[in-house]
Amino acid sequence: MDTDKKNIWADIRKRKIGSLKMASRRKFFKAAAAAGVVTMGFPMIVKAQGPISMRWQSTWPTKDIFHEYALDFAKKVNDMTGGDLKIEVLPAGAVVPAFGLLEAVSKGTLDGGHGVMVYHYGKQEALALWGSGPAYAMDANMLLAWHKYGGGKELLAKLYESIGANVVSFAYGPMPTQPLGWFKKPISKAEDLKGVKFRTVGISIDVFTGLGAAVNALPGGEIVPALDRGLLDGAEFNNASSDRLLGFPDVSKVCMLQSYHQNAESFEILFNKDRFNALPDKMKAIIENAVEAASADMSWKAIDRYSQDYLDMQTKDNVKFYKTPDALLQKELDVYDQVVEKKSAQNPLFKEIVASQKAFAARAVSWDQDTNVNRRLAHYHYFGKKAPAKKS
Secondary structure, eight states: OHHHHHHHHHHHHHHHHHHHHHHHHHHHHHHHHHHTOOOTTSSOOOOOOOOEEEEEEESSOTTSHHHHHHHHHHHHHHHHTTTSEEEEEEOTTSSSOGGGHHHHHHHTSSSEEEEOGGGGTTTOGGGGGGTSBOGGGOOHHHHHHHHHHSSHHHHHHHHHHHTTOOEEEEEEEEEOOOOSEEESSOOOSGGGGTTOEEEOOTHHHHHHHHTTOEEEOOOGGGHHHHHHTTSOSEEOOSOHHHHHHHTHHHHOSEEEEOOSTBSSEEEEEEEEHHHHHTSOHHHHHHHHHHHHHHHHHHHHHHHHHHHHHHHHHHHTSOOEEEEOOHHHHHHHHHHHHHHHHHHHHHOHHHHHHHHHHHHHHHHHHHHHHHHSOOSHHHHHHHHOSOOSSEEO
């Protein structure tokens, strides 16, 4: 009997110890699940958070090469994050009109977007200084150099804060000098612009108004239909590929090349600030580097595509290109200076940005012109004295 009792009590003790161990394990797994811990050697696995999805919109029609640039950027980020961040980019008008992008991203209606700062001109005129005007003889790559290393980035953040925009902005993608525009006949002097119903944006509105044109600011997708219906007599957009894809050669056969109204401009990547700040630091770093990778890739693609479309418009679409006369270019500079003086007196931030750009340009352009050889002589040497554009 004594032996039987001992065996019974031993069995009871084993069961109690087993129960305590099971209870301890249950507590452990509950704590692990709450903390998101995945432990090897146990059957319970806590799943990690899935990919982050963002819905974006560009300010460009689907067929424009600019929308392609937006898709290129999104793909770079999606690939570089290994799919942990998935950006979907919709074309202009899918959620909001092109000129409504900043407000939509700021409010969180969209997580981000692709456009240009000059499209926000109506909210703060100084934003157009990243795209409208002669940029004090800087080209677009120099303008981006000023933005990154000359104080532009900090001034842009200050601008957005001044209008309560809840966004994080990245400038990228240097654009070549934009044409004066498409017209019914060549423009030989400044007086030819008087009374012309013309499309442009940003500070260029003030410049062309000062030159006597009747200006209407329209987004890219609306320009050609307006020209076709006679609502516009002339218009400028951006480059050979965009202009050809949007159908400019179907409504006009005259394009004036070279202008100071948009001598240097870049694209803009916009994030809703709350959405961007919530991202892991590693993902933010990937995005910042993807911006610069996309900037280089875009500039290389532009050279390839723009030059081919420029040639095709001459050989296939019967477009005649003319160089804008120097006298008109000088008139643009004179009117621009008057506009800037007026706006600087009214807007302290405008004045501050102009001063910053001029200080950077004074040394950067001087270095550039003294250092880099003029390529025109070599071009004529190898390809003959065929000018890239006729003089009007």
